[in-house]
Amino acid sequence: MSYLYNNGFLHVLTNARRHLSNLGLVEFGYFPNKPFILTYDNTTLNFSFLISGEGNYQINGQRVFVKAPCVLVQKPGDHCKYGPLKKGKWEEFYFIYEPNELCRYSSSNILQSDEMFWPIHNFFAVENCILALTDAIDSNQPADVIEQLCETLLVTSKMPKQVDHQDKVISSIRDLAMSIKQDCHQPLNFWTLAEQMGLSYSSFRRSWIMLYGVSPKTYQMDVRVTKAANLLISTDMPVSVIAEQVGYFDPAYFSTLFKKRYALSPALYRKSYDATLPSEYLGPTRPSEEDTYIEREQQYYR
The missing domain is CATH 2.60.120.280 (Regulatory protein AraC)
Structure with a gap:
């Protein structure tokens, strides 16, 4: 890397x-x-x-x-x-x-x-998580988002051994996972997609779990709910609108999934955060003066 x-x-x-x-x-x-x-x-x-x-x-x-x-x-x-x-x-x-x-x-x-x-x-999945985290830093995302990405990175570091990414099936699955991240609200029929790849659904699901540690349906749900959580704390859009933006047109069903993930309803999750996010929310990011040295305040010396 x-x-x-x-x-x-x-x-x-x-x-x-x-x-x-x-x-x-x-x-x-x-x-x-x-x-x-x-x-x-x-x-x-x-x-x-x-x-x-x-x-x-x-x-x-x-x-x-x-x-x-x-x-x-x-x-x-x-x-x-x-x-x-x-x-x-x-x-x-x-x-x-x-x-x-x-x-x-x-x-x-x-x-x-x-x-x-x-x-x-x-390592492929971990590398993607680190790059997503550094992108969030560069774009001055809220501290709440940074914390979520760090926890995702920890979970991802324990995922199963990676498979050959040159394999056509694996490449197709990676492309599909990327499209879910980019456009998570799109409805997908994983059985049909598996058939288009020339696989039974069980083989498709097994390969997906080898790559990402969860089933394709759970992966899509995690992406959607995570995006919804980010929107809840960074915008004032109504919960019903956020639900639609991530692919759920039944607000009650969306709330059930969200509560299962975060142990709070979307409304209560939003209330646990401030309504406004000032530009200084994340505080300063200081580049090091030398390539191998990071100046730290005394309280942070390790």
Whole structure:
């Protein structure tokens, strides 16, 4: 993967939130060419996506060799020491959560209690998520959207092993998934689409799950509901109009699906956020002065 940016960046959300509830994201950043080893006593919940490179990773005296692509985890209370091999460098994308988020991620099975790291099997999907996140940063999307994308990235990092993307069937499925993201309100008959690809629906569904970790119907629903959530917190459009824009013409059915995903009705979800989104919502994004160094305030040193 080529560098996401020529220079690294640091983005702090702590003082930029305007909503009443959040997912606990404090900071995220990117090292395109990290040459140094970090040693510190951790107080937060951190996830580091090792995109390229290799090195040593030590948590509470337990040491392992890690190689990209993988995800490194640092929990509150961990003594950490890690970095690339001597005279080596690695590419790292990371984000930091408040310590109380450990309970939520553990209970959701995204994070196992004894997990120090895990390999990324479907790097294609992870790469797409990272690029979507960096696009959201560049376009000054609300902090709420950034938090959702970070959580999606974590879930995606545990998807099944990727398959051969040169395969004609897989290429067709990828094109279809992309069209759903771009135009999620369109009605689709997955049985007919499978037949057009020369597949039984069961084979089509199995291939889709290998790529994206969920069935095609669930994938489409997730894209629609996620877009609806973004519209709810970034516009003042009526819920019924938003439902139609994402492909649901029955507001009651849309509300049922939305509540199943977010545990709140669309109206209550919107009320949990401020009605207006000021331009400074995300706070400043500061590029690094050097390719391998990110200046951080003392409170954020790790």
